[in-house]
Amino acid sequence: VLLLAQMWSRLLSPRVFVRAAFHWRTIYTMQLKTSEFKSLFTDGLNGIAELFEKHQYELRIAGGAVRDLLSGKRPEDVDFATTATPEEMKHMFQCAGIRMINNKGEKHGTITARLHNENFEVTTLRVDVQTDGRHAEVEFTTDWQKDAERRDLTINSMFLGLDGTLYDYFKGYEDLKNRKVRFVGSAEQRIQEDYLRILRYFRFYGRVALEPDDHEPETLAAIKENGCGLAAISGERIWVELKKMVVGNHAAHLLELIYTLELAQYIGLPPDGTVEEMKRVWQNAKEHSPKPMTILAALFHSPEEVEKMDLRLKVSKEEKSLALFLVKYRRELCKCKDEPDSLKPFTDFIIDSRELDTQSKVCELLKYQGEKKLLAELLKWSIPRFPVSGHDLRRMGITSGKEIGATLQKLRDIWKKSHYQMDKDELLSYIKA
Known part of the structure; x- marks a missing residue:
């Protein structure tokens, strides 16, 4: 039958x-x-x-x-x-x-x-x-x-x-x-064969599971019991798994779980990371495709902790630079409440920086801060070109290098106040005056 x-x-x-x-x-x-x-x-x-x-x-x-x-x-x-x-x-x-x-x-x-x-x-x-x-x-x-x-x-x-x-x-x-994530056979045995499987479990949990906290208790127990084995895994392998996990589903829950299970110290994260700040940042940024380091930066208290993380994980130069940028400017660079154009502090910062990747870093900062409207505006914004050069000043008789630099900075400030609207003739007229 x-x-x-x-x-x-x-x-x-x-x-x-x-x-x-x-x-x-x-x-x-x-x-x-x-x-x-x-x-x-x-x-x-x-x-x-x-x-x-x-x-x-x-x-x-x-x-x-x-x-x-x-x-x-x-x-x-x-x-x-x-x-x-x-x-x-x-x-x-x-x-x-x-x-x-x-x-x-x-x-x-x-x-x-x-x-x-x-x-x-x-x-x-x-x-x-x-x-x-x-x-x-x-x-x-x-x-x-x-x-x-x-x-x-x-x-x-x-x-x-x-x-x-x-x-x-x-x-x-x-x-x-x-939508269940389980080890084949014994979780403890699978983990002891390769301790990186702890982070692979977290990564796939973020890809497959519907609920943020639907783990089998014996799985979490095996992870906690064997977590110290991650200390022997190369930083490069850990970073590959960690950054995939951080941009997946349930990332805030999984990072918090890493702290609950006392794994942070073995994978380059600060032992006393600011988990609540990280959860807030993830909530702010998750709909806007944040970079992995944008979420992780919330855990760091200081640039020194970013340096320690880099020593362990060997992240790229760009990833480290972004972490240091976010830790430095997350409080220092923000919209001015009295400024009608609240995007202007950020655009001025980009203009003054003159570095190619500053705009992308500021976009990540706005994700970090939860500034969705400003992020949308900045993504549409193109960096305007400052219309005056040192050559223009030399033609007007200014020959000292020091004086040229100071004059260009004054003109740049005037140009910024005009919302980058003044053209070359208007700016040079200030020198003539």
């Missing part, structure tokens, strides 16, 4: 759900036939698929791309998993005349092939035989479930056959539909 019911469901539904038992294992499969899935089949992928089929090696889409496709999104990056070993893949690609690039991942089973101007990253199924919380020694396998078992989250542990068949060993699709 069950078999007949399953067959009938396959006939009636464009997406087929089957529960198949293999000895002691149970996997949940479905047939995916969405336009996003079909759009992946370029000439390059079709060529790769035919090659693996010819040599009788299994090839499936793996990890995040499967999650995105099941969510109705076309993935930006598609990774593949296979039963072929790296040596077998290299031999196969060489015989077919397919170029291979970037051999850095070969140690961990990854070969990148280039076909029809596309790169295809294919990784041999593997198990982690030894881990130290940062790196893993791997052993290749042909067992799909064992490979799925070593992955971090259930929603990232699924495979998708090129015929659209979903292979789901740990109810990842069910978790995705229910």
